[in-house]
Amino acid sequence: MRAPFVLFALCWSLSGAAGPDSCIACHSAIEEGKGPASIIKNDIHISHGLSCADCHGGDRTSEDPEVSMNKAKGFKGRPARTEIPKFCGACHSNPDYMRKFAPRERVDQLELYQTSVHGKRLASGDIKVATCIDCHSVHDIRAVKDSMSPVHPLRVADTCSHCHSDKERMAQYKIPTNQYAEYRTSVHWQAMTKRGDLSAPSCASCHGNHGAKPPQVESISEVCGTCHVLFEQLYNRSPHQAVFSTAGGGGGCVVCHSNHGIHTPDTGMLAGPSSICAPCHDAGSPQSNTAVQMAGWINGLDSAIKHSETVLAEAEKSGMEISEAQVRLLDGRENLVKARLALHAMQPEQMRIPIDAGMTVARETLQAGQAALRERDFRRYGLGVSVILIAIAILAIRGLIRRIESNSDTAQDSAD
């Protein structure tokens, strides 16, 4: 009999301490630190002055549960999963309302979500697909830039993987579950996690976030081209573009570089046992020979630049001033990058331009390095000769001193 009284007294006292928000006060007491009320203090909505009632309805000023959670007061309670996007969208699709809190925030999330694979399946009654709360969490929703947010760039791939790496869950959709494992071996993951480059792509960068779906085969190069602009332009000029765009099982860049597990490209992709050209072009065919030739050019320029670097490093270690050659060598490296870029057009004559320019730089800087080493040797030789001459001069002076002092001793003896 005393329990309701105690609970009421507790709610009363807590509501006094926490202001007029009776939802948090009562739920904190009831849930004993295990429910939404215990985690909501970190929620971005709370930090903007909103409260439970702003989403769930009801009257947060009343300590009486009968009043505060009365449907007549607009109380909606917990929404069904199929209702969640509209539940959130009630505010997030309202530009006038959102302008008060986040004027730069987009308000088309719900619209995009409805076009996504997730949204379409949810609309058809599949409640296993992701809704807002599966990615953004619920009751402790944080800003995307907050590193604790599950959709922060560093964490978003992990968040997607909760469902997409779950074989059991994905079985009914017949889609692979190795994307996250492959992504973690990719250059994009390395850039994101090792170099701390938060602009590096993760799942949402290519698939979209609210409107998530796989890129179309014909648009893959445009997806990659969002960041790799020049590569896309050159690829679109290549003979591969027309062929790859009609390929099955993915197309465009993915044909050579794969999709989730993109690794650092090297010339082994063009020639040798792991050549990616081999499945389409027979060894010895003109196309295969061209690929081998282009790989040779890139390897040749790379080696020439590295050789120049080694010689210049040795000269620098010897204290020689070679900063001009080192700056010039940057042009060589830039030409190597340009040659790797030009490769994507698959037009060898275009690729020769940066290769030739790079080789000229490599040759000039090598000559500068070798000249510096010759100069170092000349200095050391000159030093050796100078030290010998100085030693001879010192010995000559020593001899002169002895002769002078021996003469003066003789003169002294004669005088005595």
Added chain:
Amino acid sequence: MPATELKNKTLDKTLDWLDERTGWRMVRDLMDHKVVPMHAGTAWYYFGGITLFLIGVQLFTGILLLLYYRPTVAEAFDSVRFIMTRVDFGWLIRSIHSWSANLLILSAFIHMFSVVFTRAYRRPRELTWLSGIILLALMLGFGFSGYLLPWNQISYFATKVGTDVAGTTPGVGPLIARFLRGGEDVGAATLTRFFDFHVIILPLIAFGLIGLHLALVQKHGMSTPSGIPAQKLSHMKFFPNFFLRELMVWYGVLAVLGTLAAIFPWELGEKADPFASAPAGIRPEWYFLAEFYTLKLIPSHVWIIEGELLGLLGFGTGAVVWVLLPFWEMKANGERRTRLATGMGVFLVCYLVTFTILGYVK
């Protein structure tokens, strides 16, 4: 008349003609009569000569560098690089100038401490001591001003730190910092000023003082350490006996300079970028390192006094006591505070060596 006799007679006549107009025989007589005391500490006398020789090297190499150096922010760094890469033996001249500057300061310090430990500052050589101390300060000024001239990253930030420290001098600090920099920060005006200090103002003062210092040494002769009875002391003629020995030492120093320049050419670094962050571990040249490290060790505030200010007050007081050494070492009644002066000298050597090493290591 035999040809030889005629030749000697013509030479004598020419020399007499010259002597009548220049009095050069007076110099020869001085050299003839100048002697150097021979004792266990005679070797210390060479350091005065080494210092003088290195000043000569600095003058010679400095004039050669001036042929190509351009003292503007836009051109200074490139002109030094041009000297090192394009001018024949420019690398050698620049490296010798830089290494010689360091050896010169080292040699001047050794010369100063040898004077202290052999009591060569005592009456009547007080002015010789004072002129020497001012010369040492000028050499440090040469080092500080010359360090900025290549306008590289390290020298830029070291000058920034150095002028900041000077700016904390009580009362006149901001004025000194502004005077040195020619503005609020190290920039184009600072480079021009430091160039003027380095090649005009400091050399003019230094040459006058070197003349005075040498004239005083000539007037009073070489000092002998106290405690050696006069009858036990032998002497060597300065010219040619001691001079030739000094010449051998100079040749040796030249060999060391050449070796350092050829094996460890003075590096140029990167062009100064005022907007870049200061390079890690920025520190001044080794001869300011002990003081720099001491200032780093002092807490930011000691009681109500700022740490840097306290350090500068300490250095200032110590410098005044050191400069006035010949005057306080001997009391009015003739009694000497020899042990105190020796103790101070030993302490100063230990402090400078230890803190310079710690400044490098830490």
